[in-house]
Amino acid sequence: MRVRTRKLIGTVVLLVFLGVYAWVAVVVGAGRITLAPHWAQFAYFLAAGLIWVLPAGLLIRWMQRPD
Template sequence: MSAHVRKLIGTIMLLIFMVLYLAIAAAIGSGRISEANGFAQFAYFLIAGLLWVIPAALLIRWMARPD
């Protein structure tokens, strides 16, 4: 697979992943987490705000692989 095709596929996959992740994290954050204490809210939003980096980094590394 050429680098151009990998980058196109990776970009589309990254956009779809980010939209789905954002929707799920926001739904959880506005649901049960909104009723939790301040520390639990902080912990959730800290983890949810950083957790997307791992799959995105793996996808970007795949996209940047040399031919």
């Protein structure tokens, strides 16, 4: 697969993934986590704000692979 094709596919997948991930994080953050202690809320929002970087980084590495 050519780099250009991988970049197109990767961009679409990344945008869909980030949209779904953000929606799930907001639903969880606005739901049950509001009843948790402050330290648990902090831990959740810290983790939710950083976990998306791992799959995005792997996808970007795949997109940048040479032909």
